[in-house]
Amino acid sequence: MTEIDVRRGVPAGHRVASEWRVSHYGPVPRRTDPGGWDLRISGATASGHDHLLGLAALEALPRVRVHADLHCVSGHTVLDLCWSGVPTAALFDLIPPREDVRYVMAWAQFGYSANLTRADFAAEGSLLATHVADRPLEPERGGPLRLVVPHLYSWKGPKWLRQIEYLTQDRRGFWEERGYHNSGDPWTGRRYSHQEETGEGPPL
């Protein structure tokens, strides 16, 4: 399996968490029947239609193990997590976006969402994670599937991922609509939408 290390340390103003607490908004979906679960790839696909991937189809894709830190916008960083799963670039290979796709919306069960640029989504280190520390993700960690984009704030990685929507124009996701910076970059020190420059996000 490909192994990559994208750890970059602690962003300015962050404290290192002594333990990895569970945090998210809303309820944890019940453990899913693997047969009834799928990931929908929708929007501006090259084929012009939606694709559904079951867990077995996902398991057949190339895999990667990613060593990364997790940065929460509330100011804590969890060091040294080891995720494994499918590199997002492999999803693009399997189900290509149209050439004019510039963004994706990652949707979770229950409507949580996060928008990403195409480049951030497909960056080295970004993955559709099924495991952490070589164990299947527990439901409260986002199992069976969680998007992880380690170079951005962790809100950009929905737990309980169910849909990837290919977009030609940017739209704000759940937190991006509620006052958080559209880019979600922990390395700039900018957290809020009022700190966006013109053009960094769609109008609020």
Ligand SMILES: Nc1nc2c(c(=O)[nH]1)N[C@H]1C(S)=C(S)[C@@H](COP(=O)(O)O)O[C@H]1N2
């Ligand atoms: N579906 C969903 N995914 C989510 C969230 C959420 O509220 N709903 N919160 C995000 C935020 S803000 C953080 S910091 C991480 C927390 O993940 P952890 O509980 O594994 O530390 O999950 C992210 N993914």
Ligand SMILES: [Mo]
């Ligand atoms: Mo967070």
